[in-house]
Amino acid sequence: MIVSIPASTGNTTFAKKQMSAKTPKESRTVVTDLVLPSETNPIGNMFGGELLARMDRAASIAARRHSRRIVVTVSVNHVAFNKMIPLGSVVTVEANVSRAFKSSMEIFMDVWIEDRESGMRSKANEAIYTFVAVDEMGNTVPVPELIPETKLEKERFVAALRRKQLSLVLAGKMQPNEATELKALFS
Numbered sequence: 001m002i003v004s005i006p007a008s009t010g011n012t013t014f015a016k017k018q019m020s021a022k023t024p025k026e027s028r029t030v031v032t033d034l035v036l037p038s039e040t041n042p043i044g045n046m047f048g049g050e051l052l053a054r055m056d057r058a059a060s061i062a063a064r065r066h067s068r069r070i071v072v073t074v075s076v077n078h079v080a081f082n083k084m085i086p087l088g089s090v091v092t093v094e095a096n097v098s099r100a101f102k103s104s105m106e107i108f109m110d111v112w113i114e115d116r117e118s119g120m121r122s123k124a125n126e127a128i129y130t131f132v133a134v135d136e137m138g139n140t141v142p143v144p145e146l147i148p149e150t151k152l153e154k155e156r157f158v159a160a161l162r163r164k165q166l167s168l169v170l171a172g173k174m175q176p177n178e179a180t181e182l183k184a185l186f187s
């Protein structure tokens, strides 16, 4: 997904404010919607592609709120379809920026479904996408730092560098011997 917002007002105070470090809760994005018949497979469960699209939209909003720039999906790093999501389910995608690098942001998504009678939520899926902030010409631009606050945010922040290196190695954009954080796991 590509999301566009006005990139600059030409006002330096505005630009500085855009670049100050932010916490995950400042860009947290929660999207709740039903599963309709047109979004299901022949056995009445939600299509994986529909969920991927919903997650892409939620993640792009979180990345845009964090960076206040145009953001594009550069990589879908991890998706786990752990649980079927039946027709009529109420599905909530919660997207949090887990780490910001120079121009890229890792977005961690937790997907929940809600029991109709009890209202209890259970975790159905999770996914990790990477977005990059760009200008109107498509050139990468810097993003604000992320300051994790909770224990979970701190864990995801630390692991994000390993995931970035793994993603870059798999994409052929980094040599395995340069992936120092990844190698440290095995030493």
Ligand SMILES: CC(=O)SCCNC(=O)CCNC(=O)[C@H](O)C(C)(C)COP(=O)(O)OP(=O)(O)OC[C@H]1O[C@@H](n2cnc3c(N)ncnc32)[C@H](O)[C@@H]1OP(=O)(O)O
Pocket (backbone or CB within 6 Å): 001, 002, 072, 073, 074, 075, 100, 101, 102, 103, 104, 105, 130, 132, 134, 138, 139, 140, 164, 167, 168, 171, 173
């Ligand atoms: C048709 C479709 O693609 S539909 C999906 C919509 N998305 C798009 O259209 C995006 C298409 N891609 C692009 O325009 C370009 O690849 C860009 C602008 C995203 C990146 O351009 P690049 O020349 O690769 O820039 P560069 O190599 O500097 O990478 C930019 C950042 O992305 C990171 N990155 C690049 N590829 C990956 C990857 N596979 N996994 C994780 N991070 C990645 C880089 O590490 C870098 O991060 P940093 O600046 O935070 O250190």
